[in-house]
Amino acid sequence: MNKSVEILRAENISKSFGNTQACNNVSLSLARGEVHGLIGENGSGKSTFASMLCGVYAPDGGTFYLDGEEYSAHTQVEANEKGVAIIVQEVGTLNGLTVAQNIFLGKEDRFTRFGIFRPHKLNRTVNEILKRYGFDYINAGDMIDSYDYEVRKLVEIVKATHFGPKIVVVDETSTALSQDGRDILYDQIKKISDSGNTVLFISHDLDEVLQLTDRVSVLRDGSYVDTVVSSESSTDQLKILMVGREIDRKYYRTDYGGTISEEVVLRARNINVKDKIFDIDLDVHKGEILGIGGLSDCGMHDLAKAFFGAAYNRSGEITTATGVKINSIPDAIKNGIAYTAKDRDNESVVLNASIRDNITLLALAKVRKGPVISRTKENQFAQRLADQMSVKMQGLEQFVAGLSGGNKQKVVLARWLGTEPQILILDSPTRGIDIKVKADIYSLMDNLRKEGRAIVMISEELMELIGMCDRILVLKNGRINGEFFRSKELTEHDLIHQML
Amino acid sequence: MMKKTLRAAKKQTCIGGNLFQALLPYIGLFLLVLIFGVMTNFTSVSLRNLRLIVQQSYVLIICSIGVFFIMTMGSLDFSQGSIIGVASIAIAFLAQCNLALAVIVGIVIGAAIGFINGFLFVKFKVSSFIVTICTMFIFRGVCAFLTTEKPMSAPMYMYSLDQLYIFVPVVAVILGLGWFLFSGTSFGRKVKAIGAGETAAKFSGIRVASTKIFVYTLAGALAGFAATINTIRVGSITATSGTLLETNIMISLVLGGMPVTGGSKNRFSSVVVGVLLFAVLNNGLALLQIDPNIQQLIRGVLFLAIVVATTDRNVAIVVK
Numbered sequence: 001m002n003k004s005v006e007i008l009r010a011e012n013i014s015k016s017f018g019n020t021q022a023c024n025n026v027s028l029s030l031a032r033g034e035v036h037g038l039i040g041e042n043g044s045g046k047s048t049f050a051s052m053l054c055g056v057y058a059p060d061g062g063t064f065y066l067d068g069e070e071y072s073a074h075t076q077v078e079a080n081e082k083g084v085a086i087i088v089q090e091v092g093t094l095n096g097l098t099v100a101q102n103i104f105l106g107k108e109d110r111f112t113r114f115g116i117f118r119p120h121k122l123n124r125t126v127n128e129i130l131k132r133y134g135f136d137y138i139n140a141g142d143m144i145d146s147y148d149y150e151v152r153k154l155v156e157i158v159k160a161t162h163f164g165p166k167i168v169v170v171d172e173t174s175t176a177l178s179q180d181g182r183d184i185l186y187d188q189i190k191k192i193s194d195s196g197n198t199v200l201f202i203s204h205d206l207d208e209v210l211q212l213t214d215r216v217s218v219l220r221d222g223s224y225v226d227t228v229v230s231s232e233s234s235t236d237q238l239k240i241l242m243v244g245r246e247i248d249r250k251y252y253r254t255d256y257g258g259t260i261s262e263e264v265v266l267r268a269r270n271i272n273v274k275d276k277i278f279d280i281d282l283d284v285h286k287g288e289i290l291g292i293g294g295l296s297d298c299g300m301h302d303l304a305k306a307f308f309g310a311a312y313n314r315s316g317e318i319t320t321a322t323g324v325k326i327n328s329i330p331d332a333i334k335n336g337i338a339y340t341a342k343d344r345d346n347e348s349v350v351l352n353a354s355i356r357d358n359i360t361l362l363a364l365a366k367v368r369k370g371p372v373i374s375r376t377k378e379n380q381f382a383q384r385l386a387d388q389m390s391v392k393m394q395g396l397e398q399f400v401a402g403l404s405g406g407n408k409q410k411v412v413l414a415r416w417l418g419t420e421p422q423i424l425i426l427d428s429p430t431r432g433i434d435i436k437v438k439a440d441i442y443s444l445m446d447n448l449r450k451e452g453r454a455i456v457m458i459s460e461e462l463m464e465l466i467g468m469c470d471r472i473l474v475l476k477n478g479r480i481n482g483e484f485f486r487s488k489e490l491t492e493h494d495l496i497h498q499m500l
Numbered sequence: 501m502m503k504k505t506l507r508a509a510k511k512q513t514c515i516g517g518n519l520f521q522a523l524l525p526y527i528g529l530f531l532l533v534l535i536f537g538v539m540t541n542f543t544s545v546s547l548r549n550l551r552l553i554v555q556q557s558y559v560l561i562i563c564s565i566g567v568f569f570i571m572t573m574g575s576l577d578f579s580q581g582s583i584i585g586v587a588s589i590a591i592a593f594l595a596q597c598n599l600a601l602a603v604i605v606g607i608v609i610g611a612a613i614g615f616i617n618g619f620l621f622v623k624f625k626v627s628s629f630i631v632t633i634c635t636m637f638i639f640r641g642v643c644a645f646l647t648t649e650k651p652m653s654a655p656m657y658m659y660s661l662d663q664l665y666i667f668v669p670v671v672a673v674i675l676g677l678g679w680f681l682f683s684g685t686s687f688g689r690k691v692k693a694i695g696a697g698e699t700a701a702k703f704s705g706i707r708v709a710s711t712k713i714f715v716y717t718l719a720g721a722l723a724g725f726a727a728t729i730n731t732i733r734v735g736s737i738t739a740t741s742g743t744l745l746e747t748n749i750m751i752s753l754v755l756g757g758m759p760v761t762g763g764s765k766n767r768f769s770s771v772v773v774g775v776l777l778f779a780v781l782n783n784g785l786a787l788l789q790i791d792p793n794i795q796q797l798i799r800g801v802l803f804l805a806i807v808v809a810t811t812d813r814n815v816a817i818v819v820k
Contacts, residue, residue, distance in 0.1 A: 031557055145652040173514065293709065308703075310702075310703065329702065329703060329704075329705050330705045330707060332705075333704075333705040334705075339540075339703065341703060346697070346699045346700060346704065347699055347700060347703045348700065349697075349700055350693055350696045350697035350704075350764070351696075351697055351700075352696045352697060352764060353692070353693065353696040353697065353764040354764065357689070357692070357693070357764060359692075360689070361689060361693050361701075361704050361706075362704050362705065364686040364690075365686070368686070371685060372680075372684045372685070373683075373684055373685060373688075373689065415704075454507075
């Protein structure tokens with residue numbers, strides 16, 4: 001296939017949101033039949049660029065040319081009609097609708113005769129489409145709610161690709177998928193490019209990008225940096241382009257051969273969470289980083305919630321070093337347990353509140369004079385923690401909603417450091433976060449460990465588990481299925497073997 | 501360098517915008533007083549009329565404090581008027597024996613109804629809007645039932661208590677306590693956090709369910725207390741006593757700059773400014789001898805206009 005014919009050209013595309021210039025005169029070109037990577041740190045403008053291409057936002061300036069003609073779309077449906085589709089980062093299907101209704105959302109007209117909608121015709125069509133994709137186990141007439149996250153992503157893939165669009169944008173879709181789901185996604189991407197259409201692939205996982213794409217374009221701070229040919233590039237090269245300077249490759253811990261303390265700070269016995277976790281016993285030791293890994297539905301996220309007293313239908317006992325039982329979130333916080341959730345925006349920060357209010361909310365007792373909350377103390381307290389975490393902000397009054405993913409996570413950590421926790425449960429602490437902030441988080445974890453605090457890190461990224469943890473437990477179907485100790489020889493393969 | 505100054509400039513206009521929005525209710529109040537003053541040849545700002553405005557605002561202001569906390573959590577309360585109704589009947593009846601007892605029972609009844617609201621809302625996860633509309637109908641029914649024969653009359657001595665020097669300090673103290681509770685205590689922060697993000701509040705160790713029940717109970721108790729003032733001022737309690745109070749409260753709070761979506765942009769001053777705005781508006785319309793039905797219409801249009809104009813659409817993306 002000749003991959004040199006231009007299908008899309010973006011010329012000087014710009015977009016700003018309030019104070020933030022999300023895209024600044026971005027110009028790039030996609031070729032017919034290629035898989036084109038788009039990478040950059042958090043807040044570099046990748047998703048904004050994709051959203052403009054797909055009719056979610058209108059650009060402030062600049063023009064897209066599709067097949068040589070000026071192209072613009074005001075809605076996603078219009079973009080679809082013109083041959084551009086997107087698979088989004090977060091959940092893109094709607095609850096309360098069937099699989100078929102989701103796939104043809106906004107395009108129901110073609111199943112309507114004389115003004116009457118004909119669901120059977122829709123379902124029949126969609127079942128045929130699903131069969132074509134090899135997804136026989138998905139039924140067009142079922143409510144989307146009855147499927148899990150993975151299957152719903154597959155439905156989104158079908159939704160975006162079944163009509164053979166000229167350009168399919170895949171925005172960070174792989175991060176949330178298991179290996180199986182990823183393989184299916186890669187397969188579909190290949191099919192699209194084989195059929196002569198183009199994929200714009202956005203991802204944080206640079207290995208994946210290099211493996212999958214023909215060329216990669218890099219954005220930095222909203223501006224276009226460069227486009228490189230994937231087969232002639234390396235992850236290090238891409239990182240340098242993304243960050244604008246060379247990054248030390250060793251941002252993980254470098255020490256080996258340490259011993260884990262005998263002192264147990266958190267003890268879990270016979271933990272069961274209905275349908276999720278079965279008979280888990282484990283001890284967390286003082287000053288260790290305990291990693292918990294597995295497939296995304298192996299129960300590790302529920303286990304994290306259980307430690308924090310936040311899991312429903314939990315049985316068994318979780319006790320601290322002093323023998324206090326942890327049965328609710330207030331119990332956990334009172335006894336020095338901190339928890340950063342995978343669902344950062346909903347569970348770990350109050351989006352529509354200021355950075356100050358977020359930080360002090362967890363430590364109200366520390367900013368009081370007698371029964372009265374002191375504004376001065378509050379400001380000092382929040383400022384100290386925000387500085388400690390070097391949160392990039394306009395001021396303490398800024399709402400958390402306006403921060404980038406990495407900065408949000410810094411606020412999350414600042415909040416919890418204010419409670420001076422002895423045990424930190426960090427669920428996917430670096431999820432969707434760029435390299436710079438990742439490195440900051442790793443060094444913070446290392447420091448906390450050295451201070452003798454215990455950390456439980458739940459992660460889907462095996463490299464970070466291997467790089468950071470003293471001990472790794474692998475979960476499979478809600479049970480512990482392997483324990484590994486820190487060692488230079490430990491590989492991803494060892495862990496994967498116990499996960500599957 | 502240039503980027504930095506640009507950002508600083510944008511930040512300032514941003515703060516300027518917030519400031520304007522914060523001052524809007526005060527500007528509105530000033531304009532309203534001015535307009536009605538001119539239109540009524542300044543009888544509206546006579547001492548006698550101002551005193552009337554203050555007297556008409558006692559109940560509204562006390563109830564608004566409770567509802568302020570409820571709306572800060574992002575919830576609503578439509579049962580306030582019916583609480584006033586039921587409690588007033590009990591107060592009028594008991595005051596024949598003992599005033600102190602009557603006041604206490606009024607508060608207890610209010611708190612009990614508030615507790616029921618909060619309990620149903622939290623326990624059965626029914627939206628507060630539905631729950632409080634239902635309890636409103638229930639307790640309106642109780643009112644009607646208790647006053648079928650004849651209105652419940654308060655004992656004569658109660659009329660003599662309707663004095664500015666009694667009520668103004670009482671209302672001021674309650675306002676002060678409310679302000680302190682909201683701005684100066686952990687409780688206030690927790691209520692705000694629930695309104696801004698309930699899940700995150702829960703994960704921050706806030707006991708969301710009990711806080712919600714407590715806030716409803718508090719609002720009920722305040723209404724129960726306001727019922728005493730209502731009884732003293734009205735004298736004779738009928739089945740319709742306290743009707744429309746709930747909507748008047750919400751109109752007042754919204755006039756005072758309170759976002760209907762709740763959350764962290766709330767200011768306690770909304771209570772005072774809002775109630776004053778509402779009272780001045782009502783009083784002005786009455787002075788101008790506008791038909792009461794038309795007055796109702798004007799209030800409705802105004803309410804809608806302000807909600808539409810001030811709703812932060814960036815926050816309330818999903819409308820249910």
